[in-house]
Amino acid sequence: STIVVLFTRDLRLHDHPALHAAVTGAERVVPLFVLDPAVLGACARNRIAYLVEALAELRAGLRGRGGDLVVREGDTVAETTRIAAETGAAAVHVSGEVGASAAARELDLARALGGPGVRLRVFPGVTVVPPGALTPSGGDHYRVFTPYLRAWESAAWRAALPAPDRVAIPSTVAVGRLPGPSLAGTGTGTLSPDRTRGGEDSARDRVRAWTASALAGYEGVRDDLSGDRTSRLSGHLRFGCVSPLELALVARNLPGGTAFLRRLAWRDFHHQAAHARRWADDAGHRPRDTDRRTDEDGFAAWCSGRTGAPVVDAGMRQLLREGFMHNRARMITANYLTRLLSVPWRRGADHFHSLLVDGDLANNHGNWRWIAGTGDDTRSNRRFNLLRQARRFDPDGSYVRRYVPELRGISGPEVHTPPLPAPGGYPPPLLPEP
Numbered sequence: 001s002t003i004v005v006l007f008t009r010d011l012r013l014h015d016h017p018a019l020h021a022a023v024t025g026a027e028r029v030v031p032l033f034v035l036d037p038a039v040l041g042a043c044a045r046n047r048i049a050y051l052v053e054a055l056a057e058l059r060a061g062l063r064g065r066g067g068d069l070v071v072r073e074g075d076t077v078a079e080t081t082r083i084a085a086e087t088g089a090a091a092v093h094v095s096g097e098v099g100a101s102a103a104a105r106e107l108d109l110a111r112a113l114g115g116p117g118v119r120l121r122v123f124p125g126v127t128v129v130p131p132g133a134l135t136p137s138g139g140d141h142y143r144v145f146t147p148y149l150r151a152w153e154s155a156a157w158r159a160a161l162p163a164p165d166r167v168a169i170p171s172t173v174a175v176g177r178l179p180g181p182s183l184a185g186t187g188t189g190t191l192s193p194d195r196t197r198g199g200e201d202s203a204r205d206r207v208r209a210w211t212a213s214a215l216a217g218y219e220g221v222r223d224d225l226s227g228d229r230t231s232r233l234s235g236h237l238r239f240g241c242v243s244p245l246e247l248a249l250v251a252r253n254l255p256g257g258t259a260f261l262r263r264l265a266w267r268d269f270h271h272q273a274a275h276a277r278r279w280a281d282d283a284g285h286r287p288r289d290t291d292r293r294t295d296e297d298g299f300a301a302w303c304s305g306r307t308g309a310p311v312v313d314a315g316m317r318q319l320l321r322e323g324f325m326h327n328r329a330r331m332i333t334a335n336y337l338t339r340l341l342s343v344p345w346r347r348g349a350d351h352f353h354s355l356l357v358d359g360d361l362a363n364n365h366g367n368w369r370w371i372a373g374t375g376d377d378t379r380s381n382r383r384f385n386l387l388r389q390a391r392r393f394d395p396d397g398s399y400v401r402r403y404v405p406e407l408r409g410i411s412g413p414e415v416h417t418p419p420l421p422a423p424g425g426y427p428p429p430l431l432p433e434p
C-alpha cells in the first residue's frame with residue numbers, strides 16, 4: 001500500500017507523527033511538498049528564502065533514508081489529489097494547521113480525495129498540545145492564559161517519535177525540481193541580509209547549542225534587548241523544522257526550563273484560539289479599529305525605523321535587517337504604533353508579517369491583539385512609557401547603537417535622548433515624550 005504525506009509547515013523528519021504513521025503503516029510513502037502560487041504570493045520573501053533552504057534539507061534527509069521529496073507546483077488540493085491518484089495511494093497524511101484558510105483547505109482536500117475513496121488523516125505536530133485538546137468547562141477554548149497554562153502543564157503529552165530509518169518511495173513517481181533562491185522574488189516585503197538559515201539540521205544545531213549554553217539563565221535575560229539571549233528558535237518552529245513537543249520535553253528536564261516552557265505554552269495558547277475561532281487574515285476587525293483615520297506619514301516612519309524614538313527605530317530596523325525582532329522590541333514598537341500613533345493594529349501586523357521569518361497567523365495576530373487590547377487575555381489601554389522601557393531593557397543603549405548607525409557616536413544611555421538636531425540626519429521625534 002501507499003500513503004502520501006503532504007508537508008506544509010512541518011518540514012522535518014524527527015517527531016513527525018504524520019510521516020511516522022505512514023512509514024510504519026504502508027509499504028511505500030510519497031513525501032510531497034506543493035509550491036502553491038496562491039500561498040507563496042502572500043508569503044514574505046524572508047519566509048520563502050527559509051522555505052527553499054528547508055526543502056533542500058528535507059530532500060537530503062529523505063534521500064539519506066532511501067526516499068525522496070516529491071515537489072509539485074500548483075494548487076495544493078489539485079496536486080495532492082493528482083499524486084494520490086497517480087500512485088494509487090490509500091490515504092493522505094497531513095499535520096493539522098490552524099486558522100480559517102487552513103481549515104478550508106483541509107475540508108477541500110478531504111472532499112477532493114473522498115471522491116476516489118482516498119482517506120485524509122490529520123495528525124498533531126504543529127504544537128506541543130494539539131489545539132482543541134484542552135477545553136475549559138463550558139467553552140471550546142481558553143480565553144485566558146493562566147488557566148490554560150495550568151491545564152497545559154498537567155496535560156498528558158505524547159512521547160516524541162524518532163525519525164524514520166528508511167522511507168521507501170514508489171519507483172515510478174517523478175520527484176520534481178526543488179525551487180531555487182530566486183523563488184523568494186515572488187514574495188512580499190524585502191529580503192533581509194541577516195535572516196535565519198532554514199532547515200532541520202540548522203534548527204537542531206541551534207536547539208542543542210542554546211539549551212546547553214543559555215537555557216538555564218533564560219528567565220533573567222529574556223527581556224534584555226542588547227544581550228539577545230533568547231533562543232531565536234521562532235523561525236524554526238514556524239516551519240516545523242524543530243518539533244515543539246521535542247523541544248518542550250528537552251526543556252522540561254533542564255534547569256531553567258520552566259520559564260522557557262511558559263513561552264511555548266503562549267505559542268500553543270494562541271494556536272488554540274486561532275483554531276477555535278478560525279482566525280482569518282482579516283480577523284479581529286472591530287469598528288474601533290477600522291473607523292479610525294490612520295496617520296499615514298507616522299505609519300511610514302514607523303515601518304522604516306524613522307520615528308525619532310531610538311528604541312522604536314532600533315526594533316523596526318532589526319526587523320528589516322534580520323527578518324526577526326526581539327520580543328521586548330516587538331512589544332515596544334507595537335505599543336507605540338497602536339497607543340501613541342493610534343494606527344489600527346492590523347496595519348502593524350501586516351507589516352510584521354511581510355518581513356518576519358517566524359510570521360504566522362496565530363502568534364502574530366494573537367500578540368497584536370493582546371497589545372492592542374482587542375484580544376481576550378489583555379489589559380486594555382496599557383500605554384508604555386517609552387523612555388522608561390528603553391532605560392530598563394537597553395540600559396546602556398547598545399541595542400540602539402547596533403541597529404541605528406546614525407547614533408553610534410553617542411555613548412551610554414544618552415543614546416535614548418539624542419540632541420536636536422541629531423547626528424547623521426537622524427529624524428527629530430515624531431511625537432513629544434509623554
Ligand code: FAD
Nearest residue numbers: 230231232233234263267327330334358359360363364367
Ligand atoms: P524565545 O523567548 O526563545 O521563546 C521561545 C519560543 O516560544 C519562541 O520561538 C516562540 O515560538 C514562543 N514564544 C515566545 N514568546 C511568545 C509569545 N509572546 N507568543 C507566542 N509564542 C511565543 N512570534 C512568532 O513566532 N510569530 C509571530 O508572528 C509573532 N509576532 C509577534 C508580534 C508581536 C506584536 C509580539 C509582541 C510578539 C510576537 N511574537 C511572534 C512572539 C515573540 O515575540 C517571538 O516568538 C519571539 O520574539 C521569538 O524569539 P525567540 O525564538 O528567541 O523566543
